[in-house]
Amino acid sequence: MTLFRQLYSLLFGLFLLVVTGLGLVQFTETRSFLTKQMESDLNNASNSLGLMLSPALEAGDNATVDTLVNVIFEGGYYQSIELTWLVDGHQQVWKNPTKISGVPKWFIDLELFDQINTETTITSGWLQLATLKITANPGIGYHELWRILSNTFILFALFFLVAILSARLGLTWILRPLHQLSVHAQDVANRKFGPDMPLPKTTELQQVVLAFNSMANQLKQVFQSLDDEVTALRKKNLVDQVSNLPNRQYLMDRVSSWLDEPGSGALFLVKMDWLEQVHSKFGYQVRDETIRLLSSRLQENLQSIAPGVITRIAAYEFAFLVTDVEREQLNQYLQTLIRTINQEVAKAEGKPNQGYAIGIAERVGDMTQSDIMAQTDNALQQAIKEAKVYHWFAVNQQQLFSREQWRERLTCAFDNSQFFFRWQEVADSTHQKVIHRELFCQLQLADGQRIHAGQFMPYVELLSMGSQLDKCLIQKLSDDQLLARNPEPVAVNLTHQSISDPEFHTWLNKFLAKSDKDNKLCFEIPESAVYSAPEACEALCSIIHEHGAQFGIDHFGRQFGSMNYLQTLRPGYVKLDQAFAHYDENQHNSELCRALINVAKGLSIQVIVTGIQEDLQLKSFSGLDIQGFQGFIKPPQDV
Numbered sequence: 001m002t003l004f005r006q007l008y009s010l011l012f013g014l015f016l017l018v019v020t021g022l023g024l025v026q027f028t029e030t031r032s033f034l035t036k037q038m039e040s041d042l043n044n045a046s047n048s049l050g051l052m053l054s055p056a057l058e059a060g061d062n063a064t065v066d067t068l069v070n071v072i073f074e075g076g077y078y079q080s081i082e083l084t085w086l087v088d089g090h091q092q093v094w095k096n097p098t099k100i101s102g103v104p105k106w107f108i109d110l111e112l113f114d115q116i117n118t119e120t121t122i123t124s125g126w127l128q129l130a131t132l133k134i135t136a137n138p139g140i141g142y143h144e145l146w147r148i149l150s151n152t153f154i155l156f157a158l159f160f161l162v163a164i165l166s167a168r169l170g171l172t173w174i175l176r177p178l179h180q181l182s183v184h185a186q187d188v189a190n191r192k193f194g195p196d197m198p199l200p201k202t203t204e205l206q207q208v209v210l211a212f213n214s215m216a217n218q219l220k221q222v223f224q225s226l227d228d229e230v231t232a233l234r235k236k237n238l239v240d241q242v243s244n245l246p247n248r249q250y251l252m253d254r255v256s257s258w259l260d261e262p263g264s265g266a267l268f269l270v271k272m273d274w275l276e277q278v279h280s281k282f283g284y285q286v287r288d289e290t291i292r293l294l295s296s297r298l299q300e301n302l303q304s305i306a307p308g309v310i311t312r313i314a315a316y317e318f319a320f321l322v323t324d325v326e327r328e329q330l331n332q333y334l335q336t337l338i339r340t341i342n343q344e345v346a347k348a349e350g351k352p353n354q355g356y357a358i359g360i361a362e363r364v365g366d367m368t369q370s371d372i373m374a375q376t377d378n379a380l381q382q383a384i385k386e387a388k389v390y391h392w393f394a395v396n397q398q399q400l401f402s403r404e405q406w407r408e409r410l411t412c413a414f415d416n417s418q419f420f421f422r423w424q425e426v427a428d429s430t431h432q433k434v435i436h437r438e439l440f441c442q443l444q445l446a447d448g449q450r451i452h453a454g455q456f457m458p459y460v461e462l463l464s465m466g467s468q469l470d471k472c473l474i475q476k477l478s479d480d481q482l483l484a485r486n487p488e489p490v491a492v493n494l495t496h497q498s499i500s501d502p503e504f505h506t507w508l509n510k511f512l513a514k515s516d517k518d519n520k521l522c523f524e525i526p527e528s529a530v531y532s533a534p535e536a537c538e539a540l541c542s543i544i545h546e547h548g549a550q551f552g553i554d555h556f557g558r559q560f561g562s563m564n565y566l567q568t569l570r571p572g573y574v575k576l577d578q579a580f581a582h583y584d585e586n587q588h589n590s591e592l593c594r595a596l597i598n599v600a601k602g603l604s605i606q607v608i609v610t611g612i613q614e615d616l617q618l619k620s621f622s623g624l625d626i627q628g629f630q631g632f633i634k635p636p637q638d639v
Contacts, residue, residue, distance in 0.1 A: 007175070011167045019156050030148050031112055034141045042118050042136045045072060049081075050122045050132055057085070057122055057129040069094055082133040086121075096137060103139075103146045112145065113138045177205045181212060226599045227563045233592045234560060240312040242288050243295040246560070248313035251321065253579030253589070256369045257558065258323055260578050260611060262454030265308075266330050266362040268320035268337065269376040271384065274355030275316045278348050294344045301340045305333045307528075319376075324461045326403065327362075334360065338389060357383040358390035406459040409445055414465070414472045418444045421482070421639040423490065426608055426630045429621075435573075435608070435628045436489040436522055440636055441473060466495030467504040474511060482639065483517040489550060491522035499529045500536045505543060512547035523551040524575070527559050534565065541569045552608075557596045566603050573606035575630070581611030582620075597624050 049072055056064035065083065073081055073094045081094040117135040121128055177200035184197050196213040199206050238250040246254075255267065279287040291312070298310050298318075306329050308322040322333055342352040359380025361372050375393040383391035401409065413419065423437040442450045460469050474492060477483060482490060498504045515521070523544055530537050530553065544551045553566075556574035566574075580593040600607045612618050612631030621629070 007171055008168060011171075012164060015160065015163055015167075019160055023152065023156060026152050027145075027149060030145055031141075034144055035113060035116070038113075038116050038136045038141055039118075042078075042116060042134055045078070046118045046120050046132060046134050048072075049134070050120055053083075053132070054122055054124050054129065058124045058127075060087075066092070079135045079137040080133075081135075084131045084133075086128050086130055101143075103142050107146055108142055113141045174202070176200075177202065177209065181205075181209060184212065184216070223567075223599075223602055226595065226602055230563060230592065230595045230599060233595055237589070237592060239560075243291050243312045245295050245299075245318075246309060246311040248311065248319075249589075251309065251311040251313055251319050252369065253577075254309055254321060254558070255372065257555070257578040257611075258321065259363070259367055259369060259372070262452065262457045263324055264363055264454075264458035265321070265323040265325055266360055267372050267376045268322070268334070269359045269380045270318045270320070270337070270341070270356060271380060272316045272318065272341070272356045274345050274348065274350050277350070277355065290344070290348060294341075297340050297344060298337070301336050302333060305329065305336050308333075324458045326458065326462060329462075330360070330362070334358070334390060353389050357388070359383055359393070360390060361393040403459070403462070406456070407463050407465075410443075410456065410460065410463065410465055410469075413443050413445075414468050417472060417476050417479075419473060419476060420444060420450065421476075421480075422636040423639055424630060424636040425634045426491070426628050427634060428628050429618075429626050434488045435606075436491050437486065438491045438493070438524070438630065439473070439477070439639075461495065461497070464497055466497030467501045470494055470498040470504065471507060474508070477521075478511075478515065483520045486520075489520045489522050491524050491552070493524045493526075493554065494529075494540075496526070496529050496532070499525060499540055500533045502536075502539075505536075505540055508540070509543050509547075512543070512549060515547075519548050519550070521549045522572075523549065524554045525551060525571075527553050527555045527557070527577075530565050530569070531559050531561050537565075538568060541571075545570070552606075556600070557592070563596075563599045566600065566605060570603075571605060573608055573627070574600050575608045575610050578611030581609065581613075581617065581631070594624060597626065601625055 049069065052068050053065055056068065069081055069083065069092070072078070073096070079096055083092045084090070085092075115135065115138070117133060119131060119133040122130045122132055177197075180197060196217070197209050199209055238246055240247045258265070275287060275291065278290050295310070295312070302308065302310065302320070306322050306325045308320055311319045311321070313319050320333075320337065322330060325333070337358070338353075341356055345352060345355060357380060359376050359378070359382070361375035361379055363372060379391045379393040383389070419441045420443075422440045422442065424440065425437055426435045427433070428435055440453060442452050443456050444450050460466055470492070477490065477492070512521075525537060525540075541551060550572045552573040552575060553569075553571050554575050555577045557580060558577040576593065576596065580589060580596075582589070597607050606627040607625070608628040608630060609618075609621055609626055610630045612629045612633045614633055618629055618633065
């Protein structure tokens with residue numbers, strides 16, 4: 001029971017006790033008063049009637065006696081009058097029937113009044129004439145007692161209602177700071193840190209609120225320090241201090257993660273010898289400032305062309321990882337890169353298209369990190385050897401379909417739900433149970449050929465068909481009753497387009513409203529979408545929360561930026577980026593990994609490591625508080 005209800009019940013009980021006590025006192029005093037009043041009236045009537053009857057009794061005038069008694073008796077205040085003549089023993093009796101109007105029978109049956117009567121002897125001098133016995137009518141007492149009690153009850157009831165309502169309003173106002181403190185405490189328990197609570201007017205509560213605000217601020221500082229630690233470790237280990245761009249270590253990790261997932265794109269390697277000439281002419285300070293300006297211009301001009309990562313991997317070498325694009329966009333990216341470099345070369349008094357070389361290698365088929373790095377380096381060396389601005393690594397593999405052919409086939413697949421599912425277990429750290437299963441899909445073409453997501457997903461993103469794909473997959477999950485057939489939750493990866501598409505949000509809201517398996521459906525949002533479209537992510541997560549479904553953050557720790565979004569979105573779990581899969585092989589990597597896990601643990605968010613290939617690799621995480629793992633140690637299986 002809440003404190004408000006306890007206090008309210010106490011005041012209610014005390015007031016009811018007081019009212020009941022006052023009612024009992026009022027009842028007792030009223031009954032006593034009415035009894036005495038009837039006794040007094042009875043005595044007065046007996047004396048008066050005796051004096052009036054004395055002459056008639058002495059004369060033996062029976063008619064006069066009867067007339068005098070009837071005058072008094074007809075008033076209805078007496079139940080009976082008995083007159084006994086002492087001369088001959090003759091007895092006269094007058095009786096009134098007991099009729100009490102306006103009083104309930106149950107009240108009369110309580111017999112609250114005893115029979116009240118008085119008996120006197122009528123004399124004339126020393127001569128006794130008759131005995132007179134008068135019995136009071138109790139109806140008068142019942143009638144008056146009921147009237148007084150009814151009025152008193154109505155009055156007390158009104159006072160009682162006014163007092164209770166006033167107590168409720170007063171308690172609500174007095175306890176409002178406690179209610180606010182309770183809400184604030186729940187927010188702090190959920191790691192939601194808002195502004196300090198205002199001080200209440202109640203002196204005792206002021207100290208409580210001051211102590212709570214202090215505690216909340218200290219907790220906020222703890223989590224902020226964890227976030228700052230992650231930022232500092234990233235800057236220290238993964239960021240080049242001159243250009244403020246990611247360094248070689250980050251590039252290697254990102255390339256490895258990129259190749260482990262479905263996707264397309266290319267890697268650019270640029271060697272800028274003109275920066276060395278700047279160093280020779282103007283010194284290292286001018287060179288470093290030129291690198292900073294160049295980095296800023298590259299980020300400004302290239303990020304709008306295609307998603308990618310710009311890194312500085314050596315003193316005069318830059319690498320550009322461009323993902324999920326086809327050759328046409330790669331060409332546009334290359335031309336923008338060349339134009340940007342030429343502009344900076346001209347500012348340094350150099351000649352355009354001289355003093356630098358670019359090598360490009362596209363992702364084709366199943367490649368490893370060493371494969372694409374070697375191809376990119378070979379392309380760069382060939383460009384330098386031939387004194388060309390750029391060189392593409394020769395690839396003999398032909399494109400499966402053109403863009404329009406992909407559009408036609410994907411549209412047909414969506415319309416006919418030509419998808420086949422595979423899923424992969426996400427097991428808990430003890431191998432004892434399955435946390436959930438992540439869903440993967442394959443596309444079956446009209447000729448019966450099946451192609452995996454790595455081949456068609458780049459074109460889904462390129463053709464802006466991500467929302468259609470996600471709707472189709474989620475609906476097929478429902479149509480095939482996979483959630484009902486599988487005891488564990490099923491996780492679906494959402495595309496960037498779905499996350500930013502208000503129409504998809506509306507569709508998903510309606511779908512979840514009709515589904516009775518919301519608690520078995522998980523949605524995974526890539527961390528890059530959280531940074532690129534924070535408001536859209538928050539709106540989508542609110543819909544998922546509202547219907548009781550779950551969601552997690554994929555590629556956790558891949559992006560640069562604050563982890564404060566975890567407090568806003570409140571995901572159920574995070575999946576560490578595959579770059580952290582080899583936790584114990586790199587000291588800098590392990591420090592950052594540990595800090596990321598601590599941030600999630602501090603918010604009571606489950607941590608799942610990905611990219612696990614063998615038990616030995618999993619054992620390296622035994623010292624960390626992780627809840628689950630995923631990887632080819634438990635390979636995908638057909639549904």
